[in-house]
């Protein structure tokens with residue numbers, strides 16, 4: 001059986017039965033579970049099936065609404081449309097990519113996921129270069145409004161640039177850990193400006 005045929009077979013099987021275990025699929029199609037996992041990947045990405053406990057579930061119903069929560073263009077925390085310039089991208093250990101609209105939501109999600117984050121990427125606010133979130137510098141309480149979630153968080157590649165930015169526009173510079181702490185502290189003090197966090 002060609003891989004393409006097998007993938008279609010898998011798709012049909014899951015659609016018929018709604019729920020299937022990886023081991024069932026592996027037995028029926030006489031291929032390894034690893035092959036099944038590989039075949040399932042595009043189906044999961046296209047939204048036809050979703051992973052469930054110990055297996056996979058048919059999920060075309062959800063797929064009918066173009067903006068399900070899994071859409072890569074909406075923020076995983078607040079469902080806001082993601083603008084690439086401010087985006088905070090999280091790659092989980094299973095290679096699943098989650099998008100957050102800005103570093104505010106990105107830091108919140110990053111903390112929720114904990115050790116399930118393989119890599120997190122954001123952008124330098126001034127130069128738009130791609131930076132690793134763990135080594136980025138975070139500016140909060142600045143006077144510049146980025147028009148996303150409150151309290152807002154801006155990201156910089158270089159500490160020096162962040163410091164200069166703060167000199168001109170006010171605010172404070174934090175590293176990754178301190179920024180996460182400060183964000184939670186501020187949200188506790190003032191509540192969040194983002195309605196979805198309530």
Ligand SMILES: [Zn+2]
Nearest residue numbers: 075078101105
């Ligand atoms: Zn958001």
Ligand SMILES: [Zn+2]
Nearest residue numbers: 101102148149
């Ligand atoms: Zn945001």
